[in-house]
Amino acid sequence: xxxxxxxxxxxxxxxxxxxxxxxxxxxxxxxxxxxxxxxxxxxxxxxxxxxxxxxxxxxxxxxxxxxxxxxxxxxxxxxxxxxxxxxxxxxxxxxxxxxxxxxxxxxxxxxxxxxxxxxxxxxxxxxxxxxxxxxxxxxxxxxxxxxxxxxxxxxxxxxxxxxxxxxxxxxxxxxxxxxxxxxxxxxxxxxxxxxxxxxxxxxxxxxxxxxxxxxxxxxxxxxxxxxxxxxxxxxxxxxxxxxxxxxxxxxxxxxxxxxxxxxxxxxxx
Amino acid sequence: xxxxxxxxxxxxxxxxxxxxxxxxxxxxxxxxxxxxxxxxxxxxxxxxxxxxxxxxxxxxxxxxxxxxxxxxxxxxxxxxxxxxxxxxxxxxxxxxxxxxxxxxxxxxxxxxxxxxxxxxxxxxxxxxxxxxxxxxxxxxxxxxxxxxxxxxxxxxxxxxxxxxxxxxxxxxxxxxxxxxxxxxxxxxxxxxxxxxxxxxxxxxxxxxxxxxxxxxxxxxxxxxxxxxxxxxxxxxxxxxxxxxxxxxxxxxxxxxxxxxxxxxxxxxxxxxxxxxxxxxxxxxxxxxxxxxxxxxxxxxxxxxxxxxxxxxxxx
Amino acid sequence: xxxxxxxxxxxxxxxxxxxxxxxxxxxxxxxxxxxxxxxxxxxxxxxxxxxxxxxxxxxxxxxxxxxxxxxxxxxxxxxxxxxxxxxxxxxxxxxxxxxxxxxxxxxxxxxxxxxxxxxxxxxxxxxxxxxxxxxxxxxxxxxxxxxxxxxxxxxxxxxxxxxxxxxxxxxxxxxxxxxxxxxxxxxxxxxxxxxxxxxxxxxxxxxxxxxxxxxxxxxxxxxxxxxxxxxxxxxxxxxxxxxxxxxxxxxxxxxxxxxxxxxxxxxxxxxxxxxxxxxxxxxxxxxxxxxxxxxxxxxxxxxxxxxxxxxxxxxxxxxxxxxxxxxxxxxxxxxxxxxxxxxxxxxxxxxxxxxxx
Numbered sequence: 055x056x057x058x059x060x061x062x063x064x065x066x067x068x069x070x071x072x073x074x075x076x077x078x079x080x081x082x083x084x085x086x087x088x089x090x091x092x093x094x095x096x097x098x099x100x101x102x103x104x105x106x107x108x109x110x111x112x113x114x115x116x117x118x119x120x121x122x123x124x125x126x127x128x129x130x131x132x133x134x135x136x137x138x139x140x141x142x143x144x145x146x147x148x149x150x151x152x153x154x155x156x157x158x159x160x161x162x163x164x165x166x167x168x169x170x171x172x173x174x175x176x177x178x179x180x181x182x183x184x185x186x187x188x189x190x191x192x193x194x195x196x197x198x199x200x201x202x203x204x205x206x207x208x209x210x211x212x213x214x215x216x217x218x219x220x221x222x223x224x225x226x227x228x229x230x231x232x233x234x235x236x237x238x239x240x241x242x243x244x245x246x247x248x249x250x251x252x253x254x255x256x257x258x259x260x261x262x263x264x265x266x267x268x269x270x271x272x273x274x275x276x277x278x279x280x281x282x283x284x285x286x287x288x289x290x291x292x293x294x295x296x297x298x299x300x301x302x303x304x305x306x307x308x309x310x311x312x313x314x315x316x317x318x319x320x321x322x323x
Numbered sequence: 324x325x326x327x328x329x330x331x332x333x334x335x336x337x338x339x340x341x342x343x344x345x346x347x348x349x350x351x352x353x354x355x356x357x358x359x360x361x362x363x364x365x366x367x368x369x370x371x372x373x374x375x376x377x378x379x380x381x382x383x384x385x386x387x388x389x390x391x392x393x394x395x396x397x398x399x400x401x402x403x404x405x406x407x408x409x410x411x412x413x414x415x416x417x418x419x420x421x422x423x424x425x426x427x428x429x430x431x432x433x434x435x436x437x438x439x440x441x442x443x444x445x446x447x448x449x450x451x452x453x454x455x456x457x458x459x460x461x462x463x464x465x466x467x468x469x470x471x472x473x474x475x476x477x478x479x480x481x482x483x484x485x486x487x488x489x490x491x492x493x494x495x496x497x498x499x500x501x502x503x504x505x506x507x508x509x510x511x512x513x514x515x516x517x518x519x520x521x522x523x524x525x526x527x528x529x530x531x532x533x534x535x536x537x538x539x540x541x542x543x544x545x546x547x548x549x550x551x552x553x554x555x556x557x558x559x560x561x562x563x564x565x566x567x568x569x570x571x572x573x574x575x576x577x578x579x580x581x582x583x584x585x586x587x588x589x590x591x592x593x594x595x596x597x598x599x600x601x602x603x604x605x606x607x608x609x610x611x612x613x614x615x616x617x618x619x620x621x622x623x624x625x626x627x628x629x630x631x632x633x634x635x636x637x638x
Numbered sequence: 639x640x641x642x643x644x645x646x647x648x649x650x651x652x653x654x655x656x657x658x659x660x661x662x663x664x665x666x667x668x669x670x671x672x673x674x675x676x677x678x679x680x681x682x683x684x685x686x687x688x689x690x691x692x693x694x695x696x697x698x699x700x701x702x703x704x705x706x707x708x709x710x711x712x713x714x715x716x717x718x719x720x721x722x723x724x725x726x727x728x729x730x731x732x733x734x735x736x737x738x739x740x741x742x743x744x745x746x747x748x749x750x751x752x753x754x755x756x757x758x759x760x761x762x763x764x765x766x767x768x769x770x771x772x773x774x775x776x777x778x779x780x781x782x783x784x785x786x787x788x789x790x791x792x793x794x795x796x797x798x799x800x801x802x803x804x805x806x807x808x809x810x811x812x813x814x815x816x817x818x819x820x821x822x823x824x825x826x827x828x829x830x831x832x833x834x835x836x837x838x839x840x841x842x843x844x845x846x847x848x849x850x851x852x853x854x855x856x857x858x859x860x861x862x863x864x865x866x867x868x869x870x871x872x873x874x875x876x877x878x879x880x881x882x883x884x885x886x887x888x889x890x891x892x893x894x895x896x897x898x899x900x901x902x903x904x905x906x907x908x909x910x911x912x913x914x915x916x917x918x919x920x921x922x923x924x925x926x927x928x929x930x931x932x933x934x935x936x937x938x939x940x941x942x943x944x945x946x947x948x949x950x951x952x953x954x955x956x957x958x959x960x961x962x963x964x965x966x967x968x969x970x971x972x973x974x975x976x977x978x979x980x981x982x983x984x985x986x987x988x989x990x991x992x993x994x995x
Contacts, residue, residue, distance in 0.1 A: 060426060062418035066501050067438040073445060073453060096694040097884075125356075128349030136346050145350045152357045154620035156559025158586045159609045162593065163360045166367055166606075173726045174682060186356055193353065219342035247446020250561040250586070254594045257682075260694070261701070261708045269682050269710055274448045278562060281452045283861035285885060289456075296449045307444045311437065386850035388843075459869065483812045485870050487855060570819035570856030581855045591819045591858055594684075595718035597741060597847065602721075 074300075081297025084290040089298075094260055094276075100287050104295055106262050107271040110177065113263075114256055114272055115246055117181020118188055123238055125185075126192020130234075133193065134200035135222060145193075153190035160186050161251035169255060177263060177270035180256025184245040191244070195237025199230040236310035243306035247299060249274035273299045361613075368607035370600050379607060385572040385588075387596070392604035394611060396572045400489060400582035401612070404564060405557040407493025407578065408500055413550055415497075416504030420546075423505070424512035425534055436509060443502035451566035454495045459486040459567065462494070467579070482577040485569065489582040492568040496560060500553035507552060507627065511545030512538060548626030555619040559612060561586035585612045679951045684712045685719020685732030686823045687860040688878040689939045692759055692976050693732065696967050700959055707955045713859060716823030717847040723942050724748055729952055731942035734761075734823020735830070735847050736921035751946035754994065755920040756960060756987055757938040759968075759976035760911055762879045762902035763827045764889035764935070768867050769794050771809040776890040777802045777899045780926075780934075783892070784836035786813050786874055788843075789853035794872060802893070816866045816875035819856025822847055827937040828876045831925040835934075876935075880975045894934040895926050906933035907977040916983055920990075936977075945993050953994065960991050 088103045095102030129149070133142055164183035169175055203226050211221040227234070257269035258279065273295050280292035331340065371379060371392060382393020419439070423432045463486045474480040515538050523533040539546070569581020570591060585608050596602040683693075690713035697709040714722070716733035723731030724745050736755055737745070745753045765778050772794070782798050785791035791798060795808040818825045830845040843849050857866040860877045864885045867873040879902050882889040891901045900906050913927035926934045943960070947953035964987055968978040979987075 059418040059422035062415045063422040063427070063435050063439075063505075066415065066419050066442070066505060067435045069498055069501075070438045070442045070445075073442075073449075076453065076457065077449070096698045097691040125349050125352045128346045129353050132346035132350040136343050137350065141347075141350065145353060148354050148357045150620065150624055151617055152353065152360075154555055154559075154616045155360065156561070156586055156609075156612050156616055158559070158561045158589050159364070159613050160360070162589065162606060162609050163363050165593075166363050167359065169727055170725060175727060186360075189353060189356070217337040217339050219338050222342070243444055247444075247448065249446070249448040250590055253590060257684075258712050259710045260697070261680075261710055264678065264680070268680055269712070274446060274562075277448045277452060278566075279861075281448075281455060281566065282858055282865050285861075292452060296446075296452050299446055300449055303444050303446060304441055307441055311440075384850060387848045388846040388850060391850075455869070483814070485814050485855060485873075487866070487870075565858075570858075571854060572850065573853065583856075591856070592717075592848070595715045595721055595820050595848070597717045597721050598744065 077293065077297045077300055080293040081300075082294075084294040085297065086294075089291065089294050093262070094271075097285075102291075104271070104273065104276055104291065106259060107273050107276045107295070108298070110256070110259065110263060110270040111246065111272040111274070113177050113266065113270060114180040114184060114252070115242060117178060117266060118184035118245060119238070119242065121182055121185030122188030122241075123185075123192050126189045126241075127196050127234065127238075129189070129193040130196025130200065131222065131227075133197040135218075135226075149190045149193045152186070153194075156250075157187060157248050158250040161254055164251065164255045172267070174267065175255065175257035175269040177256050177266045177268065180252045180270065180272065181266070183251035183255045184248060187245050187248065187251065188238075188241050191241045192238060195241070196230075196234050199233030199237065200226060202233065203229045232313055236313045239306050239310040243303045243310075246303050246306070247274055249278050253278075364606055364610045364613065368603045368610055370603035371607040372603075374600065375604075379604070380611070383574055387592075387601050390598075390600055392600070394585070394604075394608055396574050397583050397585040397588050397608060398611070399574060400568065401558055401584040401586070403489050403578070403582065404492045404496055404568065404584055405554055407490060408496035408557050409550065409554060411494065411497035412501045412504055412553065416501050416549075416553075417508050417546060419501075419505045420508035420512055421534060421539075423509045425530075425538065432509075436506065439502050439505050441502075442498070443506070447499070447560060447562040448566075450495055450499055450563040454491065454563055454567040455487075458491060458495060462486055462488075462491050466490075466494075471579075478576040479578050482575065482579050484579040485581065487567050487569040487581055488579050489568060490578040492564045492582070492584070493578070495563050495567055496557045499560060499563060500557050503553040503556060504549050507549030508542070508546045511542045511549065511627070514545070515541045544626045548623045551619050551623030551626065555616050555623060558619065559586055559616050561590050565590050585609075679707045679955045681707070681709045681730070681952055681955055682712075682728045683709060683719075683730045683732060683941075684714050684722050684728045685942070686716045686734045686939055687713035688716075688734040688761055688763075688822075688824045688827075688937075689732065689759060689976065690860070691880045691884065692971060692974050695970060695974060696963060699967075699970070700962060703962075704955075704958075707959075709955075709959065713861075715818070715820040715847070715859065716826065717820065719942060720847075723753065723944065729947070730944070730956060732758075732940065733826075733847075733942055734937055734939045735826030736923075736940060737942065745944075749944060749946070751944055753942050753944050754990060755940040756943060756990070757920050757940055757979055757983055758963060759971045759978060760907050760924075760936060760938050761976050762907050762933050762936045763824055763831075763876050764879050764882050764902045765874060765892065766864060766867050766877055766882045766887045766889045767874045768871060768887065769809065769811055769873075770871050771811070772806065772888075774806055775888065776806065777893070778890045779893045780832075780835035784832050784839050787815055787817075787832060787852070787854070788836075788838060789815070802899075811872040814870050814873040815851075815854030816857055816863050816870065816873050817851050817854045818848075818860075818863060819858050820848070822859075823937075823939065824860060824876065824878055825849065827925060827935060830923055830937075831935045834926040883975055892934055894930075894932055895928050896930040896932075898930055900931065900933045902933045902936070904972055904975065904977045906931055907936040908980070910934070910936040911938070911977070911980055916986070920983075920987070938979075943994055946995060957991050957994050960994075961988065964988055 091105050092103035160183050164179050168179040211225045252272050252275050258275050259269045259271045263270040277292050277295045280288040379394050383395040384391045384393050467484045470480050519537055523537040564584050565587035571581040693711045697711050719731035719733050722728045779802050792813050794811045826847045832839040833845040857863040860881045863875045864877050864881045867875040891899045894900050909929045910924045910927045910932040913929040914924040964984050971978040
């Protein structure tokens, strides 16, 4: 009977190998230099690439980090170091609430709050949508890693007469730095593949988008539009894009997991 | 009082109050964002509430042409796909977790867990892509015929099968939620104190009996928690589902028939709703999804927190 | 006691100050969004997928002629085009179904100005199918199409299909209807046609950009529908002609009002346009026309341009593009299987452009 459970585990793990293998075969073979350097071709014409979507994804993710991580990090510091029991309960509860919001619903929110008021789709709106999605996990990982820092460290520094914020900034946070940074990286990997919140915030763009107030192409949205199209060439490019996206996301995951395993602090999970 | 003020000023000058202020601000920002989110959803869906009331949840017609909006097909679709995914993923996932926590050597366990957790990182749209081009043909040639041969007499597995269907969406979801079930269940199982196992083994129980009768019951709450966590994820899943579910608002008993889910209909129709009532009905759907997910997530957290805390205490 | 009061006071001060700063930040954020200006003229349009291959070609060619002007067109569906242009989130919309009077009124109420319809090209919607075993082109009657989409004809060897296709060996494959899942002008043309030819369809479903489909699977966009049809044996769907041609899917001829089976071609679409008289606001339906050589499921497709465009650079770019589209642009249409506009319509449109200010 126990042997059967081994089959389950092997079966599930092999799904990953299958997905990887399939994407490598279909995606990597469709990759070419033009994929990384050119704009999409007009409908029905061969060739073209997704350079603008790659840059666009980067831009949107950058904005998401700028928006979500500071709030998440400081919120985590608040929970771990400053909050009163009531404050901690409320913020923690609401953070969990926010974590449970389906990504498409966050898309609706960013659309009605930003797109409708600014009167255009923009990378900014997409960044905010993804940024909101990053908040809850940033909060929780920051809090957990700060709590994992031994109290002895804190007390020693406080005993030297340093104010609490200096202790935090020079002792506690640096001690938890690996954990916090990898937490952010994992978090980023999670939102990097999000499509639903971008459909009606960042929208898409056939060209390069300048600044952050233009509709902006992104890899996940391109994969979606290309995958549901009837053109073989677009399907090929969708596989290529999926391969690139998956490599980026898995890469971020693997790096952060390896760093975590090596780290002396293994707070949280 | 004066002493208090003085102490306050001192801390202000030393920068501590500023820090407190900034981090409190961040805490408040989280509350504000969430409150604004709920407020936006609520105030942008009032037309649908006024017109349909609770009937919105039970109406089975979604006819933008006639201004008739009922959420039942999407609620049923979301519930069915999630349920199918659980039926597949729970036995497989818990089974795998048992293997990883109880049987496998540490090294093997770590490596496999690493692989399985990476599955959670695969973007939803990539699952959709694989669903359309790989799973749909497999469903048509490998999965459907035997199912129909054995269970074709039930309404659940009758009617034509086009490849895209409620069942296909359920299968894609199952793969997507497996990592959550495996990862959390494994942790909960590992947290079961060694004494529990040793006691059972000492009483002459086999390894399987120990796992089945002692370890699993001990970790029960945590495993339920992992299932709810997975369920919450399945409910809100959008892209992969909309690519393989068939997007049909007709309510059908058969799992072979195409269906629709709440998240999928929002993704498909949100930018295109041409009148306000239509838009409000879609946002109202978002609100329904939000509410359900919150409840499921809350249950999950309670259960998981309960178990790990208890086992921590025992350990 | 003092401790508690002191603590409470401090908390209140902190919270109040925090709220104030948040409010200021929020205001700054909202102000900062539109402040970023661009040297180039970026124009965003969205809507119909039916003319997307044409528009994508046009906007690409126009960008090559005028590198400072980028027109980003996203084919999100006609319903979406109407919605987003009404909300003002895009600079122009595009639709294959003319806006209804209610929609025009809604636009006026929201934006305080009017919106104009500019026909760009004409296209045909064709029934596409994927039935393994059928190699020759099928012929469809209005009754067969309505029957399939109503769910009353469920097998490909149905008597009604056989009667229209003598000599074709029809398999007993199940009919799988594929329709649009998004609000679509192509759906409007298709349902507008079915409403004209089938009384049952008219009472049960009606014509609109999104309808309550009696049967079938939904695919997003013309791309999604042709994609699904390609993947599904026994499928029938409807797409703009170019999608059937480009993605190499079989499509059939349709019996027109005069009783002739007509293939969708540039000539048969132009013949359909010739039989309709164009009203001043260009909102016209040319499905099921009387002409003997006319293809029955054809339509104009429109750009939806607000009469008031606040940004003068955008106003100039859009009106210039419209003029180019009506002259040089028209010459590119037939290569992509769209029928160019009749001369008379072009002349009237050139006059109408003056209203875009």
